Amino acid sequence: MHHFSPNTIFYTPDALNERGKDIIQQYNPVEVLQTPQHNRLPPLEIGHYKAKSDILVLGRLKTLQCKWSGRSADYIAPSFANGCFGACAYCYVDRHKPVNPITLFTNVEEILQTIDKHVQQLPWPKKPNQTDEVYYTYDIGCNSDVSVDATIADSIRLAIDFFRDHPKAKATFATKFVNPTLLALNPQRKTRIRFSLMPARISKLVDVRTDPIEQRIQAINDFYQAGYEVHVNFSPVIVYGGKQWRADYQELFLQLDQTLLPEVKAQMQSEVIFLTHNRSQHEANLEINPKAETLLWTPVLQEDKRSQMGGYNIRYERHLKSKMMEVFQQIHQETIPWCHIRYIF
Ligand code: SF4
Numbered sequence: 149m150h151h152f153s154p155n156t157i158f159y160t161p162d163a164l165n166e167r168g169k170d171i172i173q174q175y176n177p178v179e180v181l182q183t184p185q186h187n188r189l190p191p192l193e194i195g196h197y198k199a200k201s202d203i204l205v206l207g208r209l210k211t212l213q214c215k216w217s218g219r220s221a222d223y224i225a226p227s228f229a230n231g232c233f234g235a236c237a238y239c240y241v242d243r244h245k246p247v248n249p250i251t252l253f254t255n256v257e258e259i260l261q262t263i264d265k266h267v268q269q270l271p272w273p274k275k276p277n278q279t280d281e282v283y284y285t286y287d288i289g290c291n292s293d294v295s296v297d298a299t300i301a302d303s304i305r306l307a308i309d310f311f312r313d314h315p316k317a318k319a320t321f322a323t324k325f326v327n328p329t330l331l332a333l334n335p336q337r338k339t340r341i342r343f344s345l346m347p348a349r350i351s352k353l354v355d356v357r358t359d360p361i362e363q364r365i366q367a368i369n370d371f372y373q374a375g376y377e378v379h380v381n382f383s384p385v386i387v388y389g390g391k392q393w394r395a396d397y398q399e400l401f402l403q404l405d406q407t408l409l410p411e412v413k414a415q416m417q418s419e420v421i422f423l424t425h426n427r428s429q430h431e432a433n434l435e436i437n438p439k440a441e442t443l444l445w446t447p448v449l450q451e452d453k454r455s456q457m458g459g460y461n462i463r464y465e466r467h468l469k470s471k472m473m474e475v476f477q478q479i480h481q482e483t484i485p486w487c488h489i490r491y492i493f
Contacts, residue, residue: 149325149359152233152250152299154204158183163206168254171206171301186251187230196247196436197357200233203249204300212258214266214286219491220342220381220419221287221320222279223266226259228252228303229292234324235356237440238384241291243429243459250292256303260310267317278490280318283338286311289321293358298327305333312338322381324358326367331374341371342381342419345404347396350386354440361400365407372412380404380487383421387464387472388443394475401483413486420476420492422469424453427460 156179157172163186172180183189186207192199214223231250232241242248253259267284279285288294288307298304311319312335320340330341346354348361372378387393408416425444433441449468455461464472473492480489 149295149299149327150201150233150357152201152204152296154178154249155202156181157204157206158186158189159206160184160186160208162208163254165254167256167301167303168206171204171252171254175204187245189247189249192247194247196242196432197235199247199249200231200235200357203247205231205249205251207251207253208255209253209259212262214263217287218277218279220279220290220322221285222277223284223286224290225263225286225288225319227291228256228259228288228294228307229297229300231291232293233296234293234358235437236324236358237354237356237433237437238423238425238429238444240424240426243426250296250300252297252300252303254301254303256301256306260307263310263317264314267314270316272316274316279320283318284316285318285320285340287321288319289323293323293325294321295323295325295327295330298330304330308333308335308339312336314338320379322383324355324364326359326363328370330376331370333374335375337375337377340377340379342379343368343371344381344383345400346382346384346386347393347400349396350388350443354386354437354443356437356440365403368404368407369409369412372409372415377415378412379416379490380418381421382418382476384423385420385472385476386423386443387446387449394479397476398479398483401480404487405484416486417488417490418480419490420473420480422464422472422493425450425462426455427462430462 212226217224229252231248322342324344343364351361430445450462451465453461453463
């Protein structure tokens, strides 16, 4: 895993609790600058990649809300962080800000209290659904990569402890990194990691600065043995090269089939999300990562979709997409029938 080592830390005064001060201390010497709002930094004269590797922002999360999801989890938990060291060309977290360094929220206890209060109001026992048979599930990694956040502060360790001890709630997060320090925690199957996978040759172009696919696959057995539930997240599925994408997915599935232990296969499920891209991100990427755009921007296969946030998103044309999903499910069923698909869209 790349080592995150910022040289500038912005902070809002209300982020400077003990945790905030410890984080600044841990990266010392760094330039430390106060900012009135964590999401309105002064203009930064540095590029996309440098902003992600050189800057850390400490803030206090004020909007403490759990939002209904029903897909990756029952609910999206309030974020422990926003932004990521990685620079995936399709990343939706990067779409809404001109520069997107990691912003870490230091009011972790308030976030955990919010989740507890939320789950305690829900009917119990929970009605089983595709996210979990028993527990209410909370996605704790929708706006960042939790494996990276865990290298910066104790927030993720505290979250994993919280969910382990909680009688009704379970955590889940997707990741594109392998952070071996997470293996030393004790989740007792109350945290589900979803390793994000796609064909390695494509990942090299679009999953910028994340850990290689081979490494993510090799880590799955270890995370299971350390007490995590481990699923896989086939996302985004990118269609390329005529039928080449089919052959590459088959190879990926075969690799999983050959690598995973029987007990890991027995608990594994997957989720499948076909690529959604975005017009303004496409334009930005033409400067930042034009090679990735040859895979992500294929107008002959795509159509516009107005997003809930008001942006112009692009997705595979609906009739083509239903054919693509059929093909994907067929290869999946033929190669890794033991891996139930929780949802696909
Ligand atoms: S690892 Fe996840 S959060 Fe980070 S840039 Fe890639 S898609 Fe975005």
